[in-house]
Amino acid sequence: MNVKKKKADWVSKIPKWAWLLISLVVAIAFWTLLSLGEKTSRAFPPLLEVFSSYTKMAVDRDVFWGDVASSLTSAGIGFLLGFVIGVPVAFLMAWYRPFRFIVEPWIQFVRNIPPLAYVPLVVIAVGVGRTPQIVVICLATFLTICITVFQGVINVDETLIKAARVLGANDTLLFVRVIFPATTPFIITAIRLGISVALTTLIAAESTGATAGLGMRIRALSSSFEVEPMMLYIIVVGIIGMAAEKILKFFERRLTAWQEKREI
Amino acid sequence: MAGEARDLRKIKVQIKDVEKVYEGRNGRTVALNGVNLDIYDNEFICVVGPSGCGKSTLLNIIAGLHEPTAGEVLVDGVKVEGTGVDRGVVFQQYALFPWLTVKKNVEFGLRIKKLPKEEQEAIAMKYIKMVGLEKFVNAYPKELSGGMKQRVAIARAYAVNPSILLMDEPFGALDAQTRTQLQTELLRTWEEEQKTCFFITHDVEEAILLASRVVVMSARPGRIKEVIDINIPYPRNQETKMLPEFTELKNYIWGMVYKEYLEVQK
Numbered sequence: 001m002n003v004k005k006k007k008a009d010w011v012s013k014i015p016k017w018a019w020l021l022i023s024l025v026v027a028i029a030f031w032t033l034l035s036l037g038e039k040t041s042r043a044f045p046p047l048l049e050v051f052s053s054y055t056k057m058a059v060d061r062d063v064f065w066g067d068v069a070s071s072l073t074s075a076g077i078g079f080l081l082g083f084v085i086g087v088p089v090a091f092l093m094a095w096y097r098p099f100r101f102i103v104e105p106w107i108q109f110v111r112n113i114p115p116l117a118y119v120p121l122v123v124i125a126v127g128v129g130r131t132p133q134i135v136v137i138c139l140a141t142f143l144t145i146c147i148t149v150f151q152g153v154i155n156v157d158e159t160l161i162k163a164a165r166v167l168g169a170n171d172t173l174l175f176v177r178v179i180f181p182a183t184t185p186f187i188i189t190a191i192r193l194g195i196s197v198a199l200t201t202l203i204a205a206e207s208t209g210a211t212a213g214l215g216m217r218i219r220a221l222s223s224s225f226e227v228e229p230m231m232l233y234i235i236v237v238g239i240i241g242m243a244a245e246k247i248l249k250f251f252e253r254r255l256t257a258w259q260e261k262r263e264i
Numbered sequence: 265m266a267g268e269a270r271d272l273r274k275i276k277v278q279i280k281d282v283e284k285v286y287e288g289r290n291g292r293t294v295a296l297n298g299v300n301l302d303i304y305d306n307e308f309i310c311v312v313g314p315s316g317c318g319k320s321t322l323l324n325i326i327a328g329l330h331e332p333t334a335g336e337v338l339v340d341g342v343k344v345e346g347t348g349v350d351r352g353v354v355f356q357q358y359a360l361f362p363w364l365t366v367k368k369n370v371e372f373g374l375r376i377k378k379l380p381k382e383e384q385e386a387i388a389m390k391y392i393k394m395v396g397l398e399k400f401v402n403a404y405p406k407e408l409s410g411g412m413k414q415r416v417a418i419a420r421a422y423a424v425n426p427s428i429l430l431m432d433e434p435f436g437a438l439d440a441q442t443r444t445q446l447q448t449e450l451l452r453t454w455e456e457e458q459k460t461c462f463f464i465t466h467d468v469e470e471a472i473l474l475a476s477r478v479v480v481m482s483a484r485p486g487r488i489k490e491v492i493d494i495n496i497p498y499p500r501n502q503e504t505k506m507l508p509e510f511t512e513l514k515n516y517i518w519g520m521v522y523k524e525y526l527e528v529q530k
Binding site for chain 2: 162
Protein backbone atom coordinates (compact mmCIF):
# COMPACT_ATOMS: atom_id res chain seq x y z
CA MET A 1 0.00 0.00 0.00
CA ASN A 2 1.37 3.36 -0.93
CA VAL A 3 1.30 5.82 1.93
CA LYS A 4 1.19 8.89 -0.26
CA LYS A 5 -1.46 7.41 -2.53
CA LYS A 6 -2.96 10.62 -3.90
CA LYS A 7 0.20 12.50 -4.57
CA ALA A 8 1.78 9.50 -6.24
CA ASP A 9 -0.98 9.06 -8.82
CA TRP A 10 1.06 10.35 -11.75
CA VAL A 11 3.58 7.65 -10.87
CA SER A 12 1.16 4.85 -11.70
CA LYS A 13 0.11 6.57 -14.93
CA ILE A 14 3.52 5.81 -16.41
CA PRO A 15 3.75 2.12 -17.33
CA LYS A 16 6.31 -0.16 -15.67
CA TRP A 17 8.36 -0.66 -18.85
CA ALA A 18 8.63 3.10 -19.29
CA TRP A 19 9.97 3.44 -15.77
CA LEU A 20 12.55 0.81 -16.60
CA LEU A 21 13.56 2.81 -19.64
CA ILE A 22 13.80 6.01 -17.60
CA SER A 23 15.92 4.23 -15.03
CA LEU A 24 18.23 2.98 -17.76
CA VAL A 25 18.58 6.46 -19.27
CA VAL A 26 19.38 7.95 -15.87
CA ALA A 27 22.03 5.29 -15.26
CA ILE A 28 23.63 5.82 -18.65
CA ALA A 29 23.65 9.59 -18.11
CA PHE A 30 25.23 9.13 -14.68
CA TRP A 31 27.83 6.76 -16.10
CA THR A 32 28.66 9.16 -18.94
CA LEU A 33 29.09 11.93 -16.39
CA LEU A 34 31.48 9.75 -14.43
CA SER A 35 33.39 8.80 -17.59
CA LEU A 36 34.04 12.50 -18.23
CA GLY A 37 35.61 13.15 -14.86
CA GLU A 38 39.37 12.93 -14.78
CA LYS A 39 39.63 10.53 -11.86
CA THR A 40 36.30 8.69 -12.15
CA SER A 41 36.96 7.87 -15.81
CA ARG A 42 39.62 5.41 -14.69
CA ALA A 43 36.92 3.21 -13.17
CA PHE A 44 34.13 4.21 -15.53
CA PRO A 45 35.41 4.18 -19.11
CA PRO A 46 32.97 5.32 -21.82
CA LEU A 47 30.12 2.82 -22.08
CA LEU A 48 30.71 2.15 -25.77
CA GLU A 49 34.25 1.02 -25.04
CA VAL A 50 32.95 -1.30 -22.35
CA PHE A 51 30.52 -2.94 -24.75
CA SER A 52 33.01 -3.08 -27.62
CA SER A 53 35.39 -4.97 -25.34
CA TYR A 54 32.98 -7.86 -25.87
CA THR A 55 34.63 -8.48 -29.25
CA LYS A 56 37.99 -8.64 -27.56
CA MET A 57 36.81 -11.19 -24.98
CA ALA A 58 34.45 -13.25 -27.12
CA VAL A 59 36.23 -13.23 -30.48
CA ASP A 60 39.90 -12.32 -30.13
CA ARG A 61 40.51 -14.22 -26.88
CA ASP A 62 37.49 -16.50 -27.23
CA VAL A 63 36.89 -16.84 -23.48
CA PHE A 64 33.66 -14.93 -22.81
CA TRP A 65 31.07 -17.67 -23.31
CA GLY A 66 33.34 -20.24 -21.74
CA ASP A 67 33.55 -18.05 -18.65
CA VAL A 68 29.78 -17.60 -18.53
CA ALA A 69 29.20 -21.34 -18.94
CA SER A 70 31.78 -22.24 -16.32
CA SER A 71 30.37 -19.84 -13.75
CA LEU A 72 26.78 -20.88 -14.41
CA THR A 73 27.79 -24.51 -14.01
CA SER A 74 29.57 -23.95 -10.69
CA ALA A 75 26.91 -21.60 -9.32
CA GLY A 76 24.09 -23.84 -10.56
CA ILE A 77 25.42 -27.09 -9.14
CA GLY A 78 26.55 -25.42 -5.91
CA PHE A 79 23.18 -23.76 -5.46
CA LEU A 80 21.23 -26.95 -6.20
CA LEU A 81 23.28 -28.95 -3.72
CA GLY A 82 22.93 -26.21 -1.11
CA PHE A 83 19.17 -26.19 -1.65
CA VAL A 84 18.81 -29.97 -1.58
CA ILE A 85 20.73 -30.17 1.71
CA GLY A 86 19.48 -26.91 3.22
CA VAL A 87 15.73 -27.50 3.03
CA PRO A 88 15.64 -30.90 4.77
CA VAL A 89 18.11 -29.71 7.42
CA ALA A 90 15.87 -26.71 8.09
CA PHE A 91 12.79 -28.91 8.48
CA LEU A 92 14.70 -31.32 10.69
CA MET A 93 15.86 -28.43 12.88
CA ALA A 94 12.30 -27.23 13.31
CA TRP A 95 10.90 -30.72 13.91
CA TYR A 96 13.48 -32.15 16.28
CA ARG A 97 14.79 -29.75 18.89
CA PRO A 98 17.96 -31.59 19.98
CA PHE A 99 19.11 -31.51 16.36
CA ARG A 100 18.39 -27.79 16.24
CA PHE A 101 20.26 -27.06 19.46
CA ILE A 102 23.32 -28.90 18.20
CA VAL A 103 23.35 -27.63 14.61
CA GLU A 104 21.99 -24.08 14.71
CA PRO A 105 24.89 -22.38 16.56
CA TRP A 106 27.34 -23.67 13.97
CA ILE A 107 25.23 -22.55 11.07
CA GLN A 108 25.09 -19.07 12.59
CA PHE A 109 28.83 -19.24 13.28
CA VAL A 110 29.94 -20.17 9.78
CA ARG A 111 27.38 -17.91 8.14
CA ASN A 112 29.17 -14.76 9.24
CA ILE A 113 32.58 -15.83 7.99
CA PRO A 114 33.35 -14.41 4.52
CA PRO A 115 33.73 -17.33 2.06
CA LEU A 116 37.06 -15.93 0.87
CA ALA A 117 38.44 -16.78 4.32
CA TYR A 118 37.81 -20.50 4.09
CA VAL A 119 38.62 -20.93 0.40
CA PRO A 120 42.22 -22.08 1.08
CA LEU A 121 40.90 -24.72 3.48
CA VAL A 122 38.52 -26.02 0.84
CA VAL A 123 41.35 -26.22 -1.71
CA ILE A 124 43.54 -28.11 0.76
CA ALA A 125 40.66 -30.51 1.40
CA VAL A 126 39.35 -31.20 -2.10
CA GLY A 127 42.09 -29.96 -4.43
CA VAL A 128 41.75 -27.58 -7.37
CA GLY A 129 39.37 -27.65 -10.30
CA ARG A 130 35.61 -27.42 -10.31
CA THR A 131 35.04 -29.29 -7.04
CA PRO A 132 36.25 -26.54 -4.66
CA GLN A 133 34.13 -23.96 -6.52
CA ILE A 134 31.04 -26.08 -6.08
CA VAL A 135 31.87 -26.77 -2.44
CA VAL A 136 32.29 -23.08 -1.59
CA ILE A 137 29.05 -22.05 -3.34
CA CYS A 138 27.17 -25.01 -1.92
CA LEU A 139 28.26 -24.15 1.62
CA ALA A 140 27.33 -20.47 1.31
CA THR A 141 23.90 -21.16 -0.24
CA PHE A 142 23.20 -24.00 2.17
CA LEU A 143 23.66 -21.69 5.18
CA THR A 144 21.40 -18.96 3.79
CA ILE A 145 18.70 -21.33 2.58
CA CYS A 146 18.72 -23.34 5.78
CA ILE A 147 18.29 -20.30 8.06
CA THR A 148 15.55 -18.77 5.91
CA VAL A 149 13.50 -21.95 5.56
CA PHE A 150 13.92 -22.70 9.25
CA GLN A 151 12.46 -19.29 10.11
CA GLY A 152 9.55 -20.10 7.85
CA VAL A 153 8.82 -23.45 9.44
CA ILE A 154 8.85 -22.15 13.00
CA ASN A 155 6.59 -19.29 11.96
CA VAL A 156 3.82 -21.59 10.72
CA ASP A 157 0.62 -20.47 12.41
CA GLU A 158 -0.05 -22.70 15.42
CA THR A 159 -3.82 -22.69 14.87
CA LEU A 160 -3.37 -24.11 11.36
CA ILE A 161 -1.58 -27.06 12.91
CA LYS A 162 -4.35 -27.43 15.49
CA ALA A 163 -7.00 -27.19 12.78
CA ALA A 164 -5.30 -29.94 10.76
CA ARG A 165 -4.99 -32.13 13.85
CA VAL A 166 -8.68 -31.91 14.73
CA LEU A 167 -9.54 -32.72 11.11
CA GLY A 168 -7.65 -35.98 11.53
CA ALA A 169 -4.16 -35.25 10.16
CA ASN A 170 -1.33 -37.43 11.46
CA ASP A 171 2.32 -36.29 11.51
CA THR A 172 2.97 -37.15 7.87
CA LEU A 173 -0.16 -35.45 6.57
CA LEU A 174 0.46 -32.49 8.83
CA PHE A 175 3.83 -32.06 7.19
CA VAL A 176 2.73 -32.64 3.60
CA ARG A 177 -0.58 -30.77 3.67
CA VAL A 178 0.13 -27.95 6.15
CA ILE A 179 3.71 -27.27 7.15
CA PHE A 180 5.17 -27.66 3.68
CA PRO A 181 2.64 -25.46 1.82
CA ALA A 182 2.70 -22.90 4.64
CA THR A 183 6.47 -22.68 4.20
CA THR A 184 6.52 -22.23 0.39
CA PRO A 185 6.76 -18.42 0.53
CA PHE A 186 9.83 -18.78 2.72
CA ILE A 187 11.30 -21.45 0.45
CA ILE A 188 10.96 -19.05 -2.46
CA THR A 189 12.61 -16.28 -0.46
CA ALA A 190 15.35 -18.76 0.41
CA ILE A 191 15.85 -19.54 -3.29
CA ARG A 192 16.07 -15.83 -4.05
CA LEU A 193 18.65 -15.22 -1.33
CA GLY A 194 20.45 -18.42 -2.31
CA ILE A 195 20.83 -17.35 -5.94
CA SER A 196 22.13 -14.00 -4.81
CA VAL A 197 24.62 -15.65 -2.46
CA ALA A 198 25.73 -18.08 -5.17
CA LEU A 199 26.55 -15.16 -7.47
CA THR A 200 28.24 -13.03 -4.83
CA THR A 201 30.33 -15.99 -3.79
CA LEU A 202 31.56 -16.56 -7.37
CA ILE A 203 34.71 -14.44 -6.98
CA ALA A 204 35.69 -16.27 -3.82
CA ALA A 205 34.80 -19.65 -5.30
CA GLU A 206 36.80 -19.03 -8.45
CA SER A 207 39.88 -17.90 -6.59
CA THR A 208 40.59 -21.60 -6.08
CA GLY A 209 42.80 -21.76 -9.15
CA ALA A 210 39.96 -21.83 -11.65
CA THR A 211 40.92 -21.68 -15.32
CA ALA A 212 37.69 -20.06 -16.47
CA GLY A 213 34.73 -18.22 -14.95
CA LEU A 214 33.35 -14.73 -14.54
CA GLY A 215 34.85 -14.28 -11.08
CA MET A 216 38.23 -15.65 -12.09
CA ARG A 217 38.27 -13.40 -15.19
CA ILE A 218 37.35 -10.29 -13.22
CA ARG A 219 40.34 -10.89 -10.96
CA ALA A 220 42.64 -11.59 -13.88
CA LEU A 221 41.51 -8.47 -15.78
CA SER A 222 41.87 -6.31 -12.72
CA SER A 223 45.48 -7.38 -12.23
CA SER A 224 46.24 -6.50 -15.86
CA PHE A 225 44.37 -3.17 -15.51
CA GLU A 226 41.94 -3.93 -18.30
CA VAL A 227 39.07 -1.89 -16.99
CA GLU A 228 36.69 -2.07 -19.98
CA PRO A 229 36.30 -5.85 -20.20
CA MET A 230 36.29 -6.05 -16.40
CA MET A 231 33.31 -3.70 -16.32
CA LEU A 232 31.66 -5.81 -18.99
CA TYR A 233 32.03 -8.92 -16.84
CA ILE A 234 30.69 -7.12 -13.77
CA ILE A 235 27.63 -6.04 -15.75
CA VAL A 236 27.13 -9.62 -16.95
CA VAL A 237 27.08 -10.93 -13.36
CA GLY A 238 24.41 -8.34 -12.56
CA ILE A 239 22.35 -9.30 -15.61
CA ILE A 240 22.48 -12.99 -14.70
CA GLY A 241 21.23 -12.15 -11.21
CA MET A 242 18.35 -10.07 -12.55
CA ALA A 243 17.39 -12.74 -15.08
CA ALA A 244 17.27 -15.37 -12.34
CA GLU A 245 15.12 -13.05 -10.24
CA LYS A 246 12.68 -12.57 -13.14
CA ILE A 247 12.32 -16.31 -13.68
CA LEU A 248 11.76 -16.81 -9.96
CA LYS A 249 9.11 -14.08 -9.85
CA PHE A 250 7.24 -15.93 -12.57
CA PHE A 251 7.09 -19.11 -10.51
CA GLU A 252 6.41 -17.23 -7.30
CA ARG A 253 3.27 -15.69 -8.74
CA ARG A 254 1.98 -19.16 -9.53
CA LEU A 255 2.96 -20.81 -6.28
CA THR A 256 2.03 -18.19 -3.72
CA ALA A 257 -0.90 -16.38 -5.30
CA TRP A 258 -2.90 -17.33 -2.22
CA GLN A 259 -0.77 -15.14 0.02
CA GLU A 260 -2.09 -11.93 1.48
CA LYS A 261 0.43 -9.50 0.15
CA ARG A 262 0.85 -5.79 0.20
CA GLU A 263 1.27 -4.17 -3.17
CA ILE A 264 4.50 -2.24 -3.21
CA MET B 265 -37.50 -28.85 30.10
CA ALA B 266 -37.63 -30.31 33.59
CA GLY B 267 -34.48 -31.45 35.33
CA GLU B 268 -35.69 -35.01 35.83
CA ALA B 269 -36.49 -35.38 32.17
CA ARG B 270 -32.97 -34.40 31.14
CA ASP B 271 -31.44 -36.89 33.51
CA LEU B 272 -32.83 -39.65 31.34
CA ARG B 273 -30.93 -38.35 28.34
CA LYS B 274 -27.69 -39.85 27.18
CA ILE B 275 -24.52 -38.29 28.52
CA LYS B 276 -22.23 -37.42 25.65
CA VAL B 277 -19.23 -35.85 27.35
CA GLN B 278 -18.10 -36.33 30.91
CA ILE B 279 -15.58 -33.92 32.33
CA LYS B 280 -14.24 -35.51 35.51
CA ASP B 281 -12.09 -33.62 38.04
CA VAL B 282 -10.11 -31.96 35.28
CA GLU B 283 -7.13 -29.96 36.44
CA LYS B 284 -4.61 -28.13 34.32
CA VAL B 285 -1.43 -26.65 35.72
CA TYR B 286 1.12 -24.78 33.63
CA GLU B 287 4.68 -24.77 34.88
CA GLY B 288 6.14 -21.58 33.53
CA ARG B 289 9.14 -19.41 34.23
CA ASN B 290 6.99 -17.37 36.60
CA GLY B 291 5.99 -20.40 38.60
CA ARG B 292 2.87 -22.54 38.56
CA THR B 293 -0.36 -21.31 37.04
CA VAL B 294 -3.45 -23.29 37.87
CA ALA B 295 -5.60 -22.80 34.78
CA LEU B 296 -8.29 -25.30 35.73
CA ASN B 297 -9.05 -26.77 39.12
CA GLY B 298 -11.51 -29.57 39.74
CA VAL B 299 -13.79 -29.05 36.78
CA ASN B 300 -16.74 -31.43 36.60
CA LEU B 301 -19.46 -31.30 33.99
CA ASP B 302 -21.73 -33.72 32.18
CA ILE B 303 -22.78 -32.66 28.71
CA TYR B 304 -25.84 -34.37 27.27
CA ASP B 305 -26.24 -35.60 23.75
CA ASN B 306 -27.26 -32.86 21.30
CA GLU B 307 -27.09 -30.25 24.00
CA PHE B 308 -25.91 -26.71 23.35
CA ILE B 309 -23.57 -25.61 26.14
CA CYS B 310 -22.21 -22.09 26.30
CA VAL B 311 -19.33 -21.21 28.58
CA VAL B 312 -18.87 -17.66 29.81
CA GLY B 313 -16.36 -16.19 32.21
CA PRO B 314 -13.68 -13.52 32.47
CA SER B 315 -10.55 -13.82 30.33
CA GLY B 316 -8.04 -16.15 31.86
CA CYS B 317 -10.63 -18.39 33.49
CA GLY B 318 -9.46 -21.38 31.48
CA LYS B 319 -12.39 -21.59 29.05
CA SER B 320 -10.15 -22.19 26.07
CA THR B 321 -7.96 -24.59 28.03
CA LEU B 322 -11.04 -26.67 28.81
CA LEU B 323 -12.06 -26.68 25.16
CA ASN B 324 -8.57 -27.70 24.08
CA ILE B 325 -8.64 -30.56 26.58
CA ILE B 326 -11.97 -31.83 25.25
CA ALA B 327 -10.58 -31.50 21.71
CA GLY B 328 -7.55 -33.54 22.74
CA LEU B 329 -5.15 -30.75 21.79
CA HIS B 330 -4.03 -30.38 25.42
CA GLU B 331 -3.70 -33.01 28.10
CA PRO B 332 -5.15 -32.42 31.55
CA THR B 333 -2.69 -32.49 34.45
CA ALA B 334 -5.21 -34.54 36.41
CA GLY B 335 -8.66 -35.93 35.79
CA GLU B 336 -10.09 -37.04 32.48
CA VAL B 337 -12.61 -36.35 29.78
CA LEU B 338 -14.82 -39.16 28.49
CA VAL B 339 -16.64 -39.00 25.18
CA ASP B 340 -19.29 -41.70 24.85
CA GLY B 341 -17.64 -43.32 27.84
CA VAL B 342 -14.20 -43.50 26.19
CA LYS B 343 -11.29 -41.51 27.56
CA VAL B 344 -10.08 -38.71 25.30
CA GLU B 345 -6.51 -39.27 24.18
CA GLY B 346 -5.47 -36.92 21.42
CA THR B 347 -7.65 -35.38 18.76
CA GLY B 348 -10.40 -37.23 16.96
CA VAL B 349 -12.75 -36.49 14.10
CA ASP B 350 -15.71 -37.09 16.43
CA ARG B 351 -14.87 -33.66 17.87
CA GLY B 352 -14.79 -30.77 15.42
CA VAL B 353 -13.30 -27.42 16.40
CA VAL B 354 -14.01 -23.90 15.18
CA PHE B 355 -11.35 -21.40 16.22
CA GLN B 356 -11.70 -17.69 16.82
CA GLN B 357 -9.03 -16.91 14.23
CA TYR B 358 -10.78 -18.99 11.52
CA ALA B 359 -7.65 -21.11 10.92
CA LEU B 360 -8.40 -21.58 7.23
CA PHE B 361 -5.57 -22.89 5.10
CA PRO B 362 -4.73 -19.80 3.03
CA TRP B 363 -3.30 -21.81 0.12
CA LEU B 364 -6.53 -23.75 -0.37
CA THR B 365 -9.76 -22.54 -1.95
CA VAL B 366 -13.00 -22.52 0.02
CA LYS B 367 -13.93 -25.90 -1.43
CA LYS B 368 -10.52 -27.45 -0.76
CA ASN B 369 -10.63 -26.14 2.80
CA VAL B 370 -13.98 -27.79 3.41
CA GLU B 371 -12.72 -30.99 1.76
CA PHE B 372 -9.56 -31.05 3.90
CA GLY B 373 -10.87 -33.50 6.50
CA LEU B 374 -12.70 -35.58 3.90
CA ARG B 375 -9.51 -36.00 1.91
CA ILE B 376 -7.77 -37.28 5.04
CA LYS B 377 -10.64 -39.74 5.48
CA LYS B 378 -9.81 -40.88 1.92
CA LEU B 379 -13.40 -40.64 0.72
CA PRO B 380 -13.93 -40.98 -3.02
CA LYS B 381 -13.49 -37.73 -4.91
CA GLU B 382 -17.15 -37.36 -5.93
CA GLU B 383 -18.29 -37.97 -2.38
CA GLN B 384 -15.83 -35.37 -1.04
CA GLU B 385 -17.20 -32.89 -3.50
CA ALA B 386 -20.83 -33.65 -2.75
CA ILE B 387 -20.34 -33.29 1.01
CA ALA B 388 -18.27 -30.13 0.64
CA MET B 389 -20.87 -28.54 -1.62
CA LYS B 390 -23.66 -29.46 0.77
CA TYR B 391 -22.02 -27.60 3.65
CA ILE B 392 -20.82 -24.70 1.52
CA LYS B 393 -24.46 -24.28 0.51
CA MET B 394 -25.49 -24.56 4.15
CA VAL B 395 -23.37 -21.53 5.01
CA GLY B 396 -24.43 -19.74 1.82
CA LEU B 397 -21.07 -19.47 0.08
CA GLU B 398 -21.87 -21.25 -3.23
CA LYS B 399 -20.57 -18.25 -5.12
CA PHE B 400 -17.20 -18.42 -3.41
CA VAL B 401 -16.38 -22.09 -3.89
CA ASN B 402 -13.16 -21.33 -5.72
CA ALA B 403 -12.17 -18.22 -3.80
CA TYR B 404 -9.09 -18.13 -1.59
CA PRO B 405 -9.47 -17.11 2.08
CA LYS B 406 -7.74 -13.78 1.43
CA GLU B 407 -10.67 -12.79 -0.79
CA LEU B 408 -13.23 -13.34 1.98
CA SER B 409 -14.47 -11.14 4.82
CA GLY B 410 -14.11 -12.26 8.43
CA GLY B 411 -17.69 -13.46 8.58
CA MET B 412 -17.31 -15.45 5.37
CA LYS B 413 -14.08 -17.00 6.63
CA GLN B 414 -15.81 -18.15 9.78
CA ARG B 415 -18.65 -19.62 7.71
CA VAL B 416 -16.09 -21.65 5.79
CA ALA B 417 -14.54 -22.81 9.06
CA ILE B 418 -17.97 -23.90 10.30
CA ALA B 419 -18.66 -25.74 7.03
CA ARG B 420 -15.27 -27.41 7.29
CA ALA B 421 -15.96 -28.57 10.84
CA TYR B 422 -19.42 -29.87 9.85
CA ALA B 423 -18.15 -31.68 6.75
CA VAL B 424 -16.33 -34.40 8.69
CA ASN B 425 -19.59 -34.97 10.57
CA PRO B 426 -18.39 -34.77 14.16
CA SER B 427 -20.88 -35.61 16.89
CA ILE B 428 -19.47 -32.79 19.03
CA LEU B 429 -18.74 -29.28 17.86
CA LEU B 430 -16.31 -27.27 19.96
CA MET B 431 -16.28 -23.54 19.26
CA ASP B 432 -13.76 -21.19 20.81
CA GLU B 433 -15.23 -17.67 20.67
CA PRO B 434 -15.98 -18.21 16.98
CA PHE B 435 -17.73 -14.86 16.53
CA GLY B 436 -15.46 -12.88 18.85
CA ALA B 437 -13.52 -11.18 16.07
CA LEU B 438 -16.57 -10.19 14.02
CA ASP B 439 -18.53 -6.95 13.93
CA ALA B 440 -21.90 -6.85 15.72
CA GLN B 441 -24.03 -7.18 12.60
CA THR B 442 -22.14 -10.15 11.18
CA ARG B 443 -22.12 -11.76 14.60
CA THR B 444 -25.91 -11.49 14.86
CA GLN B 445 -26.26 -13.01 11.41
CA LEU B 446 -23.94 -15.92 12.17
CA GLN B 447 -25.67 -16.59 15.50
CA THR B 448 -28.99 -16.94 13.71
CA GLU B 449 -27.44 -19.19 11.08
CA LEU B 450 -25.77 -21.35 13.72
CA LEU B 451 -29.06 -21.72 15.62
CA ARG B 452 -30.85 -22.75 12.45
CA THR B 453 -28.12 -25.23 11.54
CA TRP B 454 -28.06 -26.72 15.00
CA GLU B 455 -31.82 -27.04 15.06
CA GLU B 456 -31.68 -28.83 11.68
CA GLU B 457 -28.68 -31.05 12.22
CA GLN B 458 -28.38 -31.72 15.92
CA LYS B 459 -24.95 -31.96 17.42
CA THR B 460 -23.54 -31.57 20.86
CA CYS B 461 -22.18 -28.04 20.99
CA PHE B 462 -19.63 -26.64 23.39
CA PHE B 463 -19.42 -22.95 22.65
CA ILE B 464 -17.15 -20.45 24.38
CA THR B 465 -18.00 -16.78 24.39
CA HIS B 466 -17.52 -13.66 26.48
CA ASP B 467 -20.86 -12.31 25.26
CA VAL B 468 -23.58 -13.17 27.78
CA GLU B 469 -26.42 -12.38 25.36
CA GLU B 470 -24.92 -14.68 22.78
CA ALA B 471 -24.64 -17.44 25.38
CA ILE B 472 -28.29 -17.19 26.44
CA LEU B 473 -29.51 -16.96 22.87
CA LEU B 474 -27.74 -20.15 21.80
CA ALA B 475 -27.45 -22.36 24.86
CA SER B 476 -29.66 -24.88 26.55
CA ARG B 477 -27.36 -24.45 29.54
CA VAL B 478 -24.90 -21.69 30.32
CA VAL B 479 -21.79 -22.53 32.30
CA VAL B 480 -20.29 -19.63 34.25
CA MET B 481 -16.63 -20.04 35.11
CA SER B 482 -14.60 -18.26 37.72
CA ALA B 483 -10.99 -17.28 37.29
CA ARG B 484 -7.73 -18.19 39.05
CA PRO B 485 -8.05 -21.02 39.43
CA GLY B 486 -10.56 -21.70 36.70
CA ARG B 487 -13.52 -23.68 37.94
CA ILE B 488 -17.22 -23.93 37.26
CA LYS B 489 -19.14 -21.46 39.36
CA GLU B 490 -22.66 -22.18 38.26
CA VAL B 491 -24.60 -23.96 35.53
CA ILE B 492 -27.79 -22.19 34.52
CA ASP B 493 -30.64 -23.82 32.60
CA ILE B 494 -31.97 -21.64 29.80
CA ASN B 495 -35.60 -22.68 29.70
CA ILE B 496 -36.49 -20.77 26.57
CA PRO B 497 -37.81 -23.20 23.96
CA TYR B 498 -36.21 -23.57 20.55
CA PRO B 499 -36.51 -22.52 17.74
CA ARG B 500 -35.04 -19.25 18.84
CA ASN B 501 -34.09 -16.18 16.86
CA GLN B 502 -32.93 -12.64 17.50
CA GLU B 503 -36.41 -11.74 18.80
CA THR B 504 -35.83 -14.16 21.64
CA LYS B 505 -33.66 -11.43 23.10
CA MET B 506 -36.76 -9.34 23.72
CA LEU B 507 -38.46 -11.87 25.99
CA PRO B 508 -38.67 -10.82 29.64
CA GLU B 509 -37.12 -14.09 30.83
CA PHE B 510 -34.18 -13.42 28.51
CA THR B 511 -33.55 -10.05 30.19
CA GLU B 512 -33.89 -11.63 33.57
CA LEU B 513 -31.33 -14.33 32.75
CA LYS B 514 -29.07 -11.76 31.17
CA ASN B 515 -29.05 -9.58 34.27
CA TYR B 516 -28.44 -12.54 36.50
CA ILE B 517 -25.61 -14.08 34.47
CA TRP B 518 -24.04 -10.77 33.56
CA GLY B 519 -23.96 -9.80 37.23
CA MET B 520 -22.19 -13.02 38.08
CA VAL B 521 -19.63 -12.64 35.29
CA TYR B 522 -19.04 -9.03 36.24
CA LYS B 523 -18.32 -10.03 39.83
CA GLU B 524 -15.79 -12.54 38.56
CA TYR B 525 -14.28 -9.87 36.37
CA LEU B 526 -13.88 -7.60 39.41
CA GLU B 527 -12.22 -10.49 41.28
CA VAL B 528 -9.67 -10.82 38.49
CA GLN B 529 -8.96 -7.09 38.55
CA LYS B 530 -7.97 -7.22 42.22
